[in-house]
Amino acid sequence: DIQMTQSPSFLSASVGERVTIACRASQSISKNLNWYQQKPGKAPKLLIYATSSLQSGVPSRFSGVGSGTEFTLTISSLQPEDFATYYCQQSYGSRTFGQGTKVEIK
Amino acid sequence: QITLKESGPTLVKPTQTLTLTCTFSGFSLTTSGVGVGWIRQPPGKTLEWLGLIYWNDDQRYSPSLKSRLTITKDTSKSQVVLTMTNMDPGDTATYYCARDYGDYDNYFDHWGQGTLVTVS
Numbered sequence: 373d374i375q376m377t378q379s380p381s382f383l384s385a386s387v388g389e390r391v392t393i394a395c396r397a398s399q400s401i402s403k404n405l406n407w408y409q410q411k412p413g414k415a416p417k418l419l420i421y422a423t424s425s426l427q428s429g430v431p432s433r434f435s436g437v438g439s440g441t442e443f444t445l446t447i448s449s450l451q452p453e454d455f456a457t458y459y460c461q462q463s464y465g466s467r468t469f470g471q472g473t474k475v476e477i478k
Numbered sequence: 479q480i481t482l483k484e485s486g487p488t489l490v491k492p493t494q495t496l497t498l499t500c501t502f503s504g505f506s507l508t509t510s511g512v513g514v515g516w517i518r519q520p521p522g523k524t525l526e527w528l529g530l531i532y533w534n535d536d537q538r539y540s541p542s543l544k545s546r547l548t549i550t551k552d553t554s555k556s557q558v559v560l561t562m563t564n565m566d567p568g569d570t571a572t573y574y575c576a577r578d579y580g581d582y583d584n585y586f587d588h589w590g591q592g593t594l595v596t597v598s
Contacts, residue, residue, distance in 0.1 A: 373541050373542075403583065404582075404583055404584070406586070408525075408586075410525075415576075415589035415592055416525065416574075416586070417589075418585055418586060421583060421587070422580075422583035425583075427587065459524070459525055461525075461527075461585075461586070463578075463583065463584040466527065466538050466539075466540065467515065467527040467530070468527060469517075469524060469525040469526065469527060470524070471524045472524045472525075
């Protein structure tokens with residue numbers, strides 16, 4: 373079973389800041405890594421698939437890189453609507469989610 | 479427009495079997511590469527993948543829950559059904575269904591609103 377570990381679990385940032393969230397897989401997952409954003413009381417929303425492909429309608433300030441076991445999600449300039457919890461998810465074999473990173477206002 | 483919606487009981491008793499239905503529109507579960515998955519989220523906790531069913535009826539389950547889960551589909555009704563046996567208070571969660579899409583780099587691109595199931 374592939375385990376996904378995100379870091380940090382929580383981060384506090386200001387509007388306009390550059391934010392990076394890391395995700396590590398317990399074994400190589402090639403580029404089968406997706407990122408989701410979830411706001412309270414809402415279903416997750418797909419941001420990035422296959423490591424670096426931006427889902428339609430998602431702002432270009434979101435970007436993803438990585439391969440193998442190490443991946444990152446970057447928000448180039450944090451906006452008020454970006455304060456949420458972010459999850460990585462692998463689809464190499466079955467499906468597994470990371471534990472989440474909550475981004476709060478500093 | 480693609481939509482998914484979960485339906486089923488909001489309250490179940492311990493040891494009972496939970497049956498949830500995902501009714502979808504805007505896509506077909508007979509199209510190659512398409513699947514529907516189930517994901518749950520206990521209050522205040524992270525997302526947990528439960529399982530999924532593909533267009534070709536192939537099913538995949540979380541290893542930790544495999545013995546308790548069954549996922550079936552009815553393509554004529556555009557529905558996918560999740561059955562989970564022997565429910566426990568620890569299974570209290572919001573249950574989501576989502577479309578699993580992609581030929582190789584699969585992802586959940588459309589989600590239902592979720593339904594809260596309480597076990598008590």
